[in-house]
Amino acid sequence: MSDTTDQNGPGIAMVDFGPQTRIVARLADGVGGDQLGRPTPCPDYAVRHLLGHIVGLTVAFRDAARKDLGPTTDTNPEASLPDITDGWRDDLTKALDELAEAWRDPQAWQGMTRAGGVDLPGGVAALVALDELVIHAWDLARATGQEYAPDEAALQAAHAFLVQSATGPRPDIFGPVVPVPDSAPLLDQAVGLSGRSPDWTPAS
Secondary structure, three states, rough: EEEEEOEEEEEEEEOOOOOHHHHHHHHHHOOOOOHHOEEEOOOOHHHHHHHHHHHHHHHHHHHHHHHHOHHHHHHHHHHHHHEEEOOHHHHEEEEEEEHHHHHOOOHOOEEEEOOEEEEEHHHHHHHHHHHHHHHHHHHHHHHHHOOOOOOHHHHHHHHHHHHHHHOOOOOOOOOOHHHHHHHHOOOHHHHHHHHOOOOOOOOO
């Protein structure tokens, strides 16, 4: 972990995305075809839609890191219901590897970039991406009955981002904070800050 600073504000500690992207890939690989219609902690998403969203955000934040701005970084992810396509497993594995590699470049964390149609500093985009990877991996694990322990560095970064998001105007992508005891595991605290109940199950 190292620090990067630029004209856009204080330095943000760089995090290697690789450990968390490998966890996401493992969880996606563990999804059975009969599980694609299951509900998820995201109210409007079945598993197939959650996977489609993960594919899309992985590509978008890969391109944001590369400063390769265009349709993948300009489109609001809420504009339509995401879904998987044929070959989604291979596509996701490849995109996750590329995402991790793109954010290993210190230049990705500097200057301005864009994701979801929003211009933001590179370091902030990285934190948003890590939050998405950590929380949506939890969503996927819960929906499909898989064990999940996030990468510690990614979890720390996501939690810090979510704490900050809870202290100011709440972005529309988050639901209301679900209170979680300070003594709860850090993942449960992050899940609560994201607007989810750590006790969620498909039968909830």
